[in-house]
Amino acid sequence: MAHSLIPERMLVVSPSLAATIGLEEALMLHALNDGKQPHDENWSFINKGTLRDWLPFWQDADIKRILKSLSDKGIVHFNSPPFGQSEQLFYSFEEKAPSDSKRSRNEQAFEQAKQQYKQAIHPDWRPDTETLKYIEQTLGIPKRYAQSQLQDFVFHYQSQGTLATSWSTMFIRWVNKRFKEDQAHPAVFQGDAQRKQAMWDSWQPQAATLDILQKAGVEPSFIQDCVSEFVLFWMEKGEAHDTWNTKFVAWVRRQWARFSASLAHPSDPVPMQDGWEPAVEVYEILEMANIDRQFAQSLIKEFVLYWRDSNQLHTSWNSKFLQHAKHIWSKRLNGQGNSATSQRDHTANTSIADRVQDLSWANDL
Structure with missing residues (x-):
């Protein structure tokens, strides 16, 4: 045989x-x-x-x-x-959580032990080669797109204070979810033009770009106030790109993530108090928009005065002030034709009296 x-x-x-x-x-x-x-x-x-x-x-x-x-x-x-x-x-092969009644004591003990290995994301975290290869070859997502999501990914989970056992797995899910959302608007994410262009003073985001951000929960007024600061920043840098709408989405998402994590926490309404000062997080978010502390501080006096005299109550004066500062900066830039003028120049050339007399911002908040 x-x-x-x-x-x-x-x-x-x-x-x-x-x-x-x-x-x-x-x-x-x-x-x-x-x-x-x-x-x-x-x-x-x-x-x-x-x-x-x-x-x-x-x-x-x-x-x-x-x-x-x-x-x-x-x-x-x-x-x-x-x-x-x-x-x-x-x-x-699918991530599911079994009920406690069906898990053995060993399994439950392992789950408890696994919690000890969860870690916060490091500011310098980067996906390894195998992760990028999986995203590109298995999910069919361009490596360039995955890398463009890294900054937002790290910032989001830093702001949230999330702990995880595998940041590579979290990144794969993040990129896959964002890519599917963004693919619904190919006009935005397949390039704004056939060639690279420098930023120009009348640039505006496409309707599809606004739709992406609004579906992500970003308030329309917050989006609009980001336009002028975005234009100014890139005009001053003088760089040419073919994906301005893509960059704008990332710009707004980053600020909104920090805003939502740090300031958008409802509490009991309170009146404005003498001597009120914005929280440190407010300055950090404004810094992300390239609006410096000196400009923001120049607005505090009339902001406090207006809301103290109005006797109104609000749950978050920090949120109010952040929106106010972004709105004023955006309005001033639009009034100057979006010329490449720094925040410090604007503060120096605009009197307190002029800013106090202009209270149109209060009606928009």
């Missing part, structure tokens, strides 16, 4: 999958898919011994490393101790 040249179970791997996520990851993914056994409606499991038997050319350390790579890429989600620390590996 002839003996088979292949006496063991064959390992099958998709060439295109291996080219996309890596050969090791593709082999592991096929093994997890072929060997999965149902645990409940949310999770499957595979025995530790099964993986070792099917993948004898890898040590436990190799298996653990490859499983982590799949987790970091957001391809497989685990709900058990790391490989080698328990007899079974619980996982899902």
Whole structure:
């Protein structure tokens, strides 16, 4: 009787999958898919011994490393101790949270332990090469687009104080979600023109750009007040770009994220008090718009005077002042034809009396 040249179970791997996520990851993914056994409606499991038997050319350390790579890429989600620390590996190809009643004591203990490994995002965090490769080759999202989202991603989660076990996975989800939203407006994100142009004083965002921002929850007045400061900033830099609308979306999103995280917290309405000063966060948000502290401070006196005399109550005077400062700066720039004049020049050339007499801003807040 002839003996088979292949006496063991064959390992099958998709060439295109291996080219996309890596050969090791593709082999592991096929093994997890072929060997999965149902645990409940949310999770499957595979025995530790099964993986070792099917993948004898890898040590436990190799298996653990490859499983982590799949987790970091957001391809497989685990709900058990790391490989080698328990007899079974619980996982899902879709991120789902099982009910506490269906989780074993070991699983619940692991969940508690996992919380200790969550970390805040570092200001200098960057996605690794494999993450960018997955975004580009698996999700079909251009690498340039993913990199353009990095600053907003880091800033958003810094502002929120979010903790996570895998920032690579979080970044993949962020980019994928933003890309799908932005693809609904191809006129904005496929280039504003056929060639690069320097910023000009009459530039305005496209209607599709405004729609993107409003659907993201940004107030229309906040968006409009960003236009003049955006134009001034890029006119002074003198750079040419072919994606001004894309840059404007990022500009507004960044400011709105900080505004929402720091200032937009309703509280009991209170009256304006003598000696009121804006919070530090107000100056930081204005600085993001290139409106410096000196300009903002020049507006405090009439702002306090007006609202104190009005006897009105508001939940956040910081939010009111931020909107006021951005509105005044935007209006002054428009009145000057958006000429490249700095905030300090404007403050020096505009008298307190002139600013006190102009109270049109109060009707807009």
